[in-house]
Amino acid sequence: MTTSVERPEGYLPQSPSTLAAYLSCVADVARILGGNPEDWTIREVGDGNLNLVFIVKGPMGGVAVKQALPYVRLVGESWPLPLTRAHYEHMALSEQARLNGSLVPRVIHYDQLQALIVMELLEPHIIMRRGMIAATVYPRFAEDISSFMANTLFFTSDLALPADRKKQMIAAFAGNTALCKITEDLIFTDPYRVAELNRWTSPQLDGFARRWREDAELKIAVSRLKLKFLSSSEAMLHGDLHTGSVMLTADETRIIDPEFAFMGPMGFDVGAVIANFLINYLSHDGHEESPGARDAYRDWVLVTVEAIWTMFRSKFLDLWRSNGTGDAYPASLFADAAGAAALEAEREAYMERLWRDTIGFAAAKMIRRVLGLAHNIDLEWIKDPDVRASCEARVLTLARDLMVNTRHYPEIASVTAAARAIRTQKLI
Amino acid sequence: MTTSVERPEGYLPQSPSTLAAYLSCVADVARILGGNPEDWTIREVGDGNLNLVFIVKGPMGGVAVKQALPYVRLVGESWPLPLTRAHYEHMALSEQARLNGSLVPRVIHYDQLQALIVMELLEPHIIMRRGMIAATVYPRFAEDISSFMANTLFFTSDLALPADRKKQMIAAFAGNTALCKITEDLIFTDPYRVAELNRWTSPQLDGFARRWREDAELKIAVSRLKLKFLSSSEAMLHGDLHTGSVMLTADETRIIDPEFAFMGPMGFDVGAVIANFLINYLSHDGHEESPGARDAYRDWVLVTVEAIWTMFRSKFLDLWRSNGTGDAYPASLFADAAGAAALEAEREAYMERLWRDTIGFAAAKMIRRVLGLAHNIDLEWIKDPDVRASCEARVLTLARDLMVNTRHYPEIASVTAAARAIRTQKLI
Numbered sequence: 001m002t003t004s005v006e007r008p009e010g011y012l013p014q015s016p017s018t019l020a021a022y023l024s025c026v027a028d029v030a031r032i033l034g035g036n037p038e039d040w041t042i043r044e045v046g047d048g049n050l051n052l053v054f055i056v057k058g059p060m061g062g063v064a065v066k067q068a069l070p071y072v073r074l075v076g077e078s079w080p081l082p083l084t085r086a087h088y089e090h091m092a093l094s095e096q097a098r099l100n101g102s103l104v105p106r107v108i109h110y111d112q113l114q115a116l117i118v119m120e121l122l123e124p125h126i127i128m129r130r131g132m133i134a135a136t137v138y139p140r141f142a143e144d145i146s147s148f149m150a151n152t153l154f155f156t157s158d159l160a161l162p163a164d165r166k167k168q169m170i171a172a173f174a175g176n177t178a179l180c181k182i183t184e185d186l187i188f189t190d191p192y193r194v195a196e197l198n199r200w201t202s203p204q205l206d207g208f209a210r211r212w213r214e215d216a217e218l219k220i221a222v223s224r225l226k227l228k229f230l231s232s233s234e235a236m237l238h239g240d241l242h243t244g245s246v247m248l249t250a251d252e253t254r255i256i257d258p259e260f261a262f263m264g265p266m267g268f269d270v271g272a273v274i275a276n277f278l279i280n281y282l283s284h285d286g287h288e289e290s291p292g293a294r295d296a297y298r299d300w301v302l303v304t305v306e307a308i309w310t311m312f313r314s315k316f317l318d319l320w321r322s323n324g325t326g327d328a329y330p331a332s333l334f335a336d337a338a339g340a341a342a343l344e345a346e347r348e349a350y351m352e353r354l355w356r357d358t359i360g361f362a363a364a365k366m367i368r369r370v371l372g373l374a375h376n377i378d379l380e381w382i383k384d385p386d387v388r389a390s391c392e393a394r395v396l397t398l399a400r401d402l403m404v405n406t407r408h409y410p411e412i413a414s415v416t417a418a419a420r421a422i423r424t425q426k427l428i
Numbered sequence: 429m430t431t432s433v434e435r436p437e438g439y440l441p442q443s444p445s446t447l448a449a450y451l452s453c454v455a456d457v458a459r460i461l462g463g464n465p466e467d468w469t470i471r472e473v474g475d476g477n478l479n480l481v482f483i484v485k486g487p488m489g490g491v492a493v494k495q496a497l498p499y500v501r502l503v504g505e506s507w508p509l510p511l512t513r514a515h516y517e518h519m520a521l522s523e524q525a526r527l528n529g530s531l532v533p534r535v536i537h538y539d540q541l542q543a544l545i546v547m548e549l550l551e552p553h554i555i556m557r558r559g560m561i562a563a564t565v566y567p568r569f570a571e572d573i574s575s576f577m578a579n580t581l582f583f584t585s586d587l588a589l590p591a592d593r594k595k596q597m598i599a600a601f602a603g604n605t606a607l608c609k610i611t612e613d614l615i616f617t618d619p620y621r622v623a624e625l626n627r628w629t630s631p632q633l634d635g636f637a638r639r640w641r642e643d644a645e646l647k648i649a650v651s652r653l654k655l656k657f658l659s660s661s662e663a664m665l666h667g668d669l670h671t672g673s674v675m676l677t678a679d680e681t682r683i684i685d686p687e688f689a690f691m692g693p694m695g696f697d698v699g700a701v702i703a704n705f706l707i708n709y710l711s712h713d714g715h716e717e718s719p720g721a722r723d724a725y726r727d728w729v730l731v732t733v734e735a736i737w738t739m740f741r742s743k744f745l746d747l748w749r750s751n752g753t754g755d756a757y758p759a760s761l762f763a764d765a766a767g768a769a770a771l772e773a774e775r776e777a778y779m780e781r782l783w784r785d786t787i788g789f790a791a792a793k794m795i796r797r798v799l800g801l802a803h804n805i806d807l808e809w810i811k812d813p814d815v816r817a818s819c820e821a822r823v824l825t826l827a828r829d830l831m832v833n834t835r836h837y838p839e840i841a842s843v844t845a846a847a848r849a850i851r852t853q854k855l856i
Contacts, residue, residue: 158658163612164605166658171602177592184591184755193760216770219761224774227756230586230594234659327612328655332621333647342644346652 005080006070010113014067016042019054023065026109029118034060049074049374050081050259055121062121063108068259081178085259086115088176092261093117095236099151103144105247105254122254128246132280133287133378135297137250142304144253145246145273146311153266154319156236158328166263166326170233173262180229180262183239187364188226191371192219200371204389204428208396209371221403222367225360233263241272242365242376243280267357270312274358274412275365275399277305278419279378282394285423286382298423302416309358309412313351320347356406359415363403366395386428393427433508434498438541442495444470447482451493454537457546462488477502477802478509478687483549490549491536496687509606513687514543516604520689521545523664527579531572533675533682550682556674560708561715561806563725565678570732572681573674573701574739581694582747584664586756594691594754598661601690608657608690611667615792616654619799620647628799632817632856636824637799649831650795653788661691669700670793670804671708695785698740702786702840703793703827705733706847707806710822713851714810726851730844737786737840741779748775784834787843791831794823814856821855 014022020037023029033040035058046053050073054065068086072079090112096104109118131138154160156169190198192213200209212218238245239260247254281301288294321344324331334343369376370392379395382388398418402409409415442450448465451457461468463486474481478501482493496514500507518540524532537546559566582588584597618626620641628637640646666673667688675682709729716722749772752759762771797804798820807823810816826846830837837843 158655163609163658167602167605167608170661171599174595174599174602177595180595181591189758189761193758214764214766216762216764216766219767220770220774223757223761227586230591230756231662232659233598233661328658329651330617330621333617333651334644336642338642338644339647342648346648 005077006083008083008113011070011083012114013069014052014054014065014114014116016044016054019056019065022114023056023063023118026118028108029056029063032061032063032108033058046073050085057121062123064105064119064121066117066119068115083115084175085179086110086117087112088173088179088261089257089259090117091172092236092238092258095156096148096152096238096255096258099155100148100255103148103253103255104258105256122247122256125247125249125252125254127244128248129243129276129280129377131248132243132301133283133381135284135287135294137297137300138248138253138304139250140253141246141248142307142311144248145255146308146315148253148255149241149270149273149312150315150319152238153235153269154316154323156263157234157266157326159320159324159326161326163327166233169236170263173236176260176262179239179260180264183260184226184229186373187368188222188229190373191368192222197373198371199373199375201385201389201392204385205370205392205396208393208428212367212371212396212400215400217404218400221360222364225357225364225403228265228357229268232265234266235263237261237264237266237269238272239264239269241269242276243273244276244376265357265361267354268361270309270354270358271361271363272365273308274305274415275362275369276376276378277301277308278362278398278415279366279369279376279395281305281419282391282398282423283376283378283382286379286384286387286391302419306412306416309355313355317347317351352410355411359402359409360406363399366399366402370395390426390428394422394425397425397427398422433505434511436511436541439498439511440542441497442480442482442493442542442544444472444482447484447493450542451484451491451546454546456536457484457491460489460491460536461486474501478513485549490551492533492547492549494545494547496543511543512603513607514538514545515540516601516607516689517685517687518545519600520664520666520686523584524576524580524666524683524686527583528576528683531576531681531683532686533684550675550684553675553677553680553682555672556676557671557704557708557805559676560671560729561711561809563712563715563722565725565728566676566681566732567678568681569674569676570735570739572676573683574736574743576681576683577669577698577701577740578743578747580666581663581697582744582751584691585662585694585754587748587752587754589754591755594661597664598691601664604688604690607667607688608692611688612654612657614800614802615796616650616657618801619796620650625801626799627801627803629813629817629820632813633798633820633824636821636856640795640799640824640828643828645832646828649788650792653785653792653831656693656785657696657789660693662694663691665690665692665694665697666700667692667697669697670704671701672804693785693789695782696789698737698782698786699789699791700793701736702733702843703790703797704804704806705729705736706790706826706843707794707797707804707823709733709847710819710826710851711804711806711810714807714812714815714819730847734840734844737783741783745775745779783839787830787837788834791827794827795831798823818854818856822850822853825853825855826850 019042020040024037040058043055045055052067056063068083070083071077072081090110105119238258245257284294447470448468452465468486471483473483480495484491496511499505500509518538533547666686673685712722
C-alpha cells in the first residue's frame with residue numbers, strides 16, 4: 001500500500017459540475033450524448049467503496065464515467081490507493097473485450113492522467129447481487145459467466161499462450177500490488193486474527209469469530225491458499241468476481257470493475273462466483289416473506305451454481321482440446337493415439353486440481369464476507385441480527401468445511417448438498 | 429526467441445586485440461590489473477556455448493570479462509539470442525551477492541550497452557564438473573551450495589518478502605524470455621519428440637530414445653513440470669545450476685553464470701544440482717582406471733548429494749523459522765502455541781512438496797543430458813560408445829522412475845539407493 005495520497009500534476013477529481021465540460025472535449029462521448037453540454041444530466045452514483053462513478057445522459061444517449069480517487073473512498077485519505085488501478089482496469093477490460101466481446105462494458109474513452117474511463121451506459125441492467133436478494137431469476141447467467149471465465153482464464157494461460165506473451169502479461173500486471181494487497185489482507189489474513197478492520201454480527205457471532213481465529217488447521221489452509229495467490233501466475237484474473245461485479249438483465253450480462261486484475265490462480269475467480277451464490281442461497285431465510293416462500297428461488301440458486309461449474313469445466317476443456325496452442329502440454333508431444341489419450345486424462349486431472357483450488361478460494365471468500373471488513377448486502381440487509389447471525393453462522397460453518405476438508409467435496413453436487421444440509425441446522 | 433540478430437548502435441564484440449583499450453578506460457579494472465595496457469595479457473577462453481569470455485592479467489592482478497553475443501555462439505547467427513541476458517545475469521549476480529556474499533564472483537564493472545561484465549578472476553578455481561570427472565573431492569561444496577540455495581531461494585520467496593517487492597522482482601525478470609525459452613524447449617520438450625537438435629549415442633540408445641518419445645506417462649509428467657516452470661513464481665532461480673556453473677577449489681566455491689535467472693519454481697535449481705551429481709555418479713564406470721577403482725569417489729558423490737539436500741532442507745527451515753517475515757504464512761496468524769505447532773508441521777509439508785518438485789526437475793535434467801542437445805562431458809568424455817551408452821541408459825532409467833513414480837522416493841536416501849541399484853544393472 002502506498003503511504004501518502006498522490007496528487008499528480010493535472011489530475012482533477014470530477015464532480016457533476018465539472019464533468020460536462022470535460023466530456024464535451026471528447027468527441028466520441030459528445031456524439032453519443034448528443035445535444036449540448038447544458039442539455040446533459042449528470043448524477044454521481046458511486047456506491048462508495050473506492051471510486052467516483054457518474055451516470056451522464058444526453059438527448060441521444062448516455063454513458064457511465066468511472067474515475068479513481070487517490071484513496072479508498074469508503075475510508076478517506078487515511079487509506080491511500082494508487083490511481084494506477086484505472087490503468088489496470090482499462091487493460092483488463094481491453095483483454096476481456098477481445099476474448100468475450102459484449103460480456104464486458106464497451107470502453108468509449110480512457111484518460112490515464114485523470115484515471116478515468118468512459119463506458120457504455122448499462123441500462124436497464126442492475127447489479128446482480130441486488131437482483132438476487134430480490135429473488136430475481138437470471139436465466140442467461142450460468143451460460144454467460146461460464147463463457148466469460150472459460151475464455152478469459154483459458155486464453156490468458158500457458159495452455160493457450162506462448163511463454164513470452166504470457167510473461168509480458170505477468171509483467172504488465174505486476175504493478176497492481178496495492179489492489180492485490182487489499183485481497184491479501186482482507187481475504188486471506190485479517191478474518192483469522194484480531195484486526196481493526198474486522199467486523200461481524202456481535203455479540204451473536206463473537207464465539208465463531210474467536211474460534212475461527214484460534215483454528216490452526218483453518219489458518220494453515222487459508223495461508224496455503226494465500227501462498228498460491230501470491231506465487232501462482234496461471235491466468236489473467238478479474239480479481240473481484242462477485243455478484244456485485246455483474247450488471248445484467250434477463251437477456252444481457254456485463255462483467256464490470258476488473259481493477260483487481262492480475263495474473264494469478266484461476267480458482268480465485270471461479271471460487272468467487274461460487275462463494276457469492278452460496279452466500280446468497282443461505283441468506284434467503286432472512287429475506288423471505290414467509291418460511292418456504294423462496295424455496296423455488298433457492299433451488300434456482302443451487303441449480304445455477306451447479307450449472308456454472310459444470311458449464312465452465314466443459315467449456316474450458318473444449319477450448320483446451322480445440323485451441324491448445326500454448327507452450328504447456330505442447331501438441332507435438334501428444335500427437336499419437338496413446339499421447340492423445342494420456343493428454344485427455346491429464347486434462348481431467350488438471351480440472352480436478354482447479355476444482356480443489358476453486359472451493360478453497362470460495363471458502364475464503366465466504367468467511368471474509370462474515371468476519372472481515374467488506375460484507376455482502378445479501379446478509380447485511382437482514383434486519384433481525386439474530387436471524388442474520390444464524391444465516392452467517394451457516395456460511396462460516398460450510399466454508400470452514402470446504403476449506404479444511406476439501407477432498408470431501410469431489411464435485412459441485414457435494415457442495416450444493418452440503419449447503420442444503422447446513423441450511424436445516426440451527427447453529428446459533 | 430528473437431528472429432533476427434540485434435546490432436545495437438555502439439555495441440562492439442570485443443577481441444583480445446580491442447579489449448585492453450576498452451578496459452584501460454575503466455578505472456576500477458585498470459587499478460586491479462596494474463601497469464599499462466601493453467603489459468596486459470588477454471586470452472579468450474569461452475568454451476563455446478553462448479558468450480565471449482576473456483581472462484585478462486596485468487602486473488598486479490587479473491580479471492575475467494564476459495560479453496554476450498547477439499546469437500548462440502555454439503550455433504552462430506542462425507540462432508539469435510538477446511544481449512539483454514547480460515542485464516539479467518548482472519541483476520541476479522547483484523542479488524545473489526547481497527544474499528550470499530563471496531559465494532558468487534565479485535562484479536567489478538558492468539556495461540549494459542556492451543552486454544559486458546568484468547568480474548574477479550577466479551584462480552586457481554576450476555569448473556566443478558571437470559574436477560568431478562577427475563574424481564576430485566570437494567569437502568566444502570555441500571555446505572556452500574546448500575547455503576547458496578537456501579539463502580537465495582528463501583529470501584526471494586513469499587516466505588521472506590512482502591508481496592510488492594516480490595512482484596517487482598517478477599516484473600524485473602519477466603523479460604528474460606529468450607533464455608527461459610531455451611530451457612522450455614531443450615529440457616521439457618525436445619527430448620520427448622523428434623527434434624532436429626536432439627542427439628544421443630547412436631545406434632546404442634536408439635531404442636531408448638524411441639521409447640522415451642512414445643512414453644505417454646512420462647510426457648505427461650514432464651509437461652506438468654513444464655507448466656510449473658511456466659506459471660510458478662516462487663523465488664529467484666539461478667536457472668542453470670549444474671556443476672558447470674560452479675568454479676571452486678577445495679576451500680572456496682563460486683557460483684557463476686546466472687544468465688538464465690528468473691522467478692520460477694525452487695525445485696528447478698535444487699533439482700539441477702542433484703541431477704548433475706547423479707549423472708556424475710553413473711559416469712565413473714566409463715572413467716575409472718580399473719573396475720572399482722573409483723568406488724570411494726562414487727561413495728563421496730552419493731554421500732555429498734545426500735548432504736546437499738539434507739543441509740539445504742535444514743537451512744531453509746531454519747531461515748523460515750527465524751526470518752519468516754514474508755506475506756505468506758503471516759507470523760501474526762500463528763503466534764499462539766497451537767498456531768506455532770501447526771505452522772511447524774506446515775513447514776515440513778512445504779518441504780515435502782518442494783522435495784517432490786526437486787526430484788521431478790532433477791529427472792528432467794538427467795534425461796535432457798542424454799537425449800537432448802546439450803550433453804554433459806561427464807558422459808561425453810567416455811570414449812567407448814558402448815560403455816557410454818551403458819552409463820547413459822542407467823541415467824535415463826533412473827530418471828524416468830524418479831519422474832513418473834516420484835512418490836516412491838520420499839527422501840534423498842531412496843534416490844541414492846536407487847542410483848546404487850541401477851548401477852549394477854546391464855540395461856544395454
